[in-house]
Amino acid sequence: MHDDSALIASRIARTYRDRIAPAIRAEQVLIELDAWEAPDEPVPFGAVPRDGFRPIASGDAWGRPWGTTWFRVRAEVPSGWRERAEAGTHDIELVVDLGFIAGQPGFQCEGLVYTPEGSVLKGLEPRNDWVAVDAAAAHVDVLIEAASNPDVGSDWEFRPTALGDKATAGSDPLYRFGGVRLVLRDREVAALERDWSTLEGLLAVLPERSTRRAGLLRALERASDALDPDDVPGTAAPAREALSPALAAASPASTHRVAAVGHAHIDSAWLWPVRETIRKCARTFSNVLDLMDRYPDFVFAASSAQQYAWMKEHYPELFARIRERVAEGRWAPVGGMWVESDTNMPGGEALARQFVAGKGFFLRELGVETTEVWLPDSFGYSGALPQIVAASGSENFLTQKISWNETNVMPHHTFLWEGVDGTRVFTHFPPVDTYNSDLGAVDLARAERQNAERGISDLSLVPFGYGDGGGGPTREMIETGLRKRDLEGSPRVDFLRPDAFFAQARAGHPSPATWSGELYLEFHRGTYTSQARTKAGNRRSEHLLREAELWATVATVRHGAPYPADALRRAWETVLLQQFHDILPGSSIAWVHQQAEENYARVADDLEALIAGALDVLAGDGDQEVVFNAAPIALHGASALAAAPTRADGAGSSVREADGGYVLESDALRVVIDADGEIVSFVDRRAGREVVPPEGRGNVLQLFRDTPNQWDAWDIDHHFNRTPLAPARTAAIRIEGNAVVVEREVGRSSVVQRLRIAPHGSALDIETTVDWHERQKLLKLAFDVDVLADTAASEIQFGHIRRPIHANTSWDAARFETVAHRWLHVDEPGFGVTIANDRVYGHDVTRRARAGGGGATRVRESLLRAPVFPDPEADQGVHVFRHAVSTGGVLDAAAEGYRLNLPPRIRRGRPVEPIVRIDGAPSILVEAVKLAEDGSGDVVVRLYEARGARASGRLVPGFAVADARRTDLLERALESGSGDPLALELRPFELVTLRLRRA
Incomplete structure (x- = not known):
């Protein structure tokens, strides 16, 4: 046959x-209309002038980059249409073509439709181009706020462009207006x-x-x-x-089941600035609300409390409608975080505050507590996250991004994820491998085919709707899902809330497998380094916030000073927003990072003023010279969390020229620097140990070609190691005061370094100033260490993680670039070396052969990159890095990290006793001291075990306490026994929050 x-x-x-497709719109009438272009930044509806509109016709050019044009649409409904609409056979719609181009919605022109009174109707996107007209309406009268956002990368090409910077984007129109039509839509043909x-x-x-x-x-x-x-x-x-x-035709009983969750992953900034994200949310959320009016079974999940807060501030009527749907149960706030944050680079307290701010907003404004963490698109997940999730009162975790791994395939889609402290959280990776599904056959077949737990669990989640740039679900997607509720050849589709999905997934998979440690993304490793100024601003802001909260708390408790809760909240919200997974990682357009740097500068000014005000109160009229130390760990006799009189450091440091090189010495160290400015000897005098291996070097600047296969700002590919460029050239070296100053040239850039013994005498401080003028290059600072280390300990939130240095397996080999916070430590039994920093996150650690036998370790810090997409001017200009090289254990490493990032403040005044201290356990560190979020005046102390070992100690308050309770991150009391909550018995890396009511 x-x-x-x-x-x-x-x-x-x-x-x-x-x-069929062309026949859905049975009749069409082209409408004449006019337009008004806002002269600069967008204006609210109420500021749109009544006059000043000019006619615009189909085919006319409009829309300068990042501009806003208002279209005024008025039309009479043709006779006979209303009868068919009222009979239920047809719908009357306004169809708008702003000049949409091929490609994904969310990366080009978009619009928001208003009534003449200023109420939002719905958004307009390339694949969601219609607005319903009431069946009884005789005429149409609406305004459209159209955004002419440039398409700067939706097709994922390497296209360096000036359009990502408003200052260089020009004013030439980007789009040709496609026209507005009144359409009679045939319901039967649409079905x-x-x-x-x-x-x-x-x-x-x-x-x-x-x-x-x-x-x-x-x-x-x-x-x-x-x-x-x-x-x-x-x-x-x-x-x-x-x-x-x-x-x-029904599906068999064994068919895979899909929990379809309406979704619109909206990047809080990326190829558009934050101000445009606010409008994207309004467009998307209004579309969702319109769909909810039409489809009673449709449910939608949206994360990021920040985006809801924007709606409350800028679109209060829209927010009120969202609140109604949340109360109804069809709109599900998810995630519990302020934004869908990066989780690799935020510090411990900052990552905790993502949940404090996010869940707090949802509880306060929407009356719901989210139980799942929703991070489909972040670039890897810290091993500290499970404990933070549990401490926030959440239970479940969802991401999709690990499916992007270049080398290894995760063995599970539904499993328990175990963090570095042993906490486990129920986790789901949707096997559909996208958070932008259309519920089409290809997507659902992939979800069934790839489900690693098939035969054990037959359920997976599919987030559907256009995302990244917003847009969300469409009526076509929902109609498709309705037809697949029980359709032979397709997985079964149920519209479910995320919490309902997780409840069913848990019940259907009572004994899931466990994955231990971080969820390392084998991709986007360059995000630890790109846009160094943004990363420096984040690091500095986190530590200024620590100081501001600490000293303000002490000033309030000891002297009754007003606590600046509102100012601190505003600063935190700015910092938390900029930890979004395309801002802090450095993967946004130039405009985004320019604004981030401006915001960090404003935060720094505000926090410095708060700190100065608190210190004025604390110092009083004393005349002693005192050191205010906000670090939680005492370093060489310094008082932690206190202000103590200054003292001579007693290090006996000196610098001299000798044998064609330079020698820096203290009681603890002897460091030799050669004529090229590289460290050839680093002797720990107390241990009698040379740190630099034979033929090794430290403080070596290395420049590499950096041309990733795919995503410029995101990726460092392993082949960079095979393309080193000319080594740094030393132009001059000299002694200035107590430092050796080295001037170097690397590529087309200049580097000035100052090397000196730290004031306490036990570390070598290196300040590196780079005037960077490279393109697609990677600059690393390398140290050879005479330690045969099996693992490298990298600081993460509330502790550290040990990663193998070898590349024995494909999983180990894929971790060729890793993240660390303030310090990285390599050791062998009895001896360790630390490289601490004040702004670096990207590192690599490798084993190398040692001259004379055995092995040594090489630690490299990734200082700068120069990607050309999406920001062709990324990182150009001057940067200053500070490092410290020292010996000791991981607690010594932690102390050096705090010293570099929390420099002491010296002023005349009176000593200040610690507001709290830890007795009996040097490894229990206080991460935050603040007043309670509820305004009660209670003191909240967050602490953790830092060594990775069990620890016993006691929190000793420096004020009278009426009551003490252990709480979750949201400062809600936890159930506990009759024991003393100030007596601490901590497991390795355990995180604890204590709430102290003042007497």
């Missing part, structure tokens, strides 16, 4: 494309289109010679016969009848 399936499939495809699309989609995923596929081909062929190409509306009903048996 002749196989004519290809011919049938061709006919089916053409019938859909050329006959046929979804029937047809749903079944035709299955043809692409079913086995070539399967019975079901053959049946679908014949059903669609019969429907093609029933459809009159000259009268599609008149024959749509018999065509649908021909398809009804195929649509009614």
